[in-house]
Amino acid sequence: MNMISQNEFDQIIVELIYTKPAKYDALCAAATALLEKPLRRKFTTTPALAATCTYEDVLSEVYIRLIKSAVPSFFYRNETLNDDCSGFCKFVYTVAANICRDKIRYYAAHTSVPIETDDEDAIPLQISDPTADKMFHEQENIEILRQAFETVLLMDAQVYKIITWVAQAVMILSEGVSKIESNDLLVSRYEKMTLDSMWAEIRRAADKLSWLKVSESVDAHLRKILDSPFNSNVRYGDMRYADFFMKKGAKASISDWVNRINSVVRRENSWNT
C-alpha cells in the first residue's frame, strides 16, 4: 500500500481542521498520490469497471466522498482528533474500493453477458444470489439505520417539513412511486388530514420497510411537537406549498433530496430500456 508522508498528512489536517473555511488541496493531492497507480491498474484488470466509468470519474467521486466524510467519519469519528496517518491512507483506499465495488455491481446488474465466459468479472458469478449481498448489508446496518432515521426525525426543523420529507421518502421506498407521482399522492392522501393523523398514517406505511422502525421515544417526541398550539388541528392541505418546496435558488430542499433519489431510478430505467 502506498503511503503519504507525515508532512503531507499534517497539511491535510491544517487545511481541513484548522483553516476556516476548510481547504481541500492537500486532501485531493493525497488521494491522487495514493490511488493513481492502484486505480489505473484496477481499470486495466477489471473490464466491468472500465465499461461503466473512467479513472477520472472514480477519482472525482473519491474527492467528493472524502470531502463529505473525512472530518465526521475519520478525523473526528470520536471526540478527539484522529492523527493516524496510516489509518488515513487505509480510509482513502476503503473509500475508493467501495466506489469501485458499487460501479461494478451496477454494471453487473444492468448488463447481459453470455453464461459461459472466462472473464473473472463475469456477471453470473456476481448474480448467483442477488439478495445475498443486500441481506448482509441490511443485517449489518439495520440498527445504525434505525438510529439514523430517528436522528433525522429529531432534527431541528419545522415539524411539517420533517413529516413531508418522511412521507415522501416512505412513499417512494415502500410503494415504488416516482417523485412526481408522490407529489400528487401527498396531496390526495393527506390534504384533509391533520398533521397528527398524517403522522399516524406515515408510521403505518413505514412499517412496510423492515429497517425503518421508529422508536416510541421518537414517536412521543414528534407527537409532543404536533400537540403544540400552532400545530394542533392544522391540516396538511393548509400548509402553503412554498413552505415545502424551494423551487429556485441554490438551497437544496427536502424535495431536492427525494428528487435526487428518483433521478437515479429514472436514469437506471432509461438505461434498461
Add this chain to the structure above:
Amino acid sequence: MEHLNFENVIEFVSFDKLNDESIKKSAEVNAHLAECEACRKIVRAAQLLYDEMLSECRDREIAKEKLAETLGEQMGQF
C-alpha cells in the same frame, strides 16, 4: 455558524458535483464540523440514511431486472 440547519445538512450529504459553489459550501460545513460534535453526529446519520435510500432504489430496480431477464425460472422463489 452556530449549528447546521436542516438544509445545510441535506445539501452537504447530497452534493455530487465538484464546482465552486459546492466547494465553498462544503468548506463552511467542514469548518463547523471540525468544532461541533453534535453536528458531526447528525451529518454521519444523514449521510448513512441518504446513501441507504439511494442504494434501496438501485436494489429495487436491480431485483426487477434479474427477475425479468437473467435468473427467471431458476430462482423459483421469485
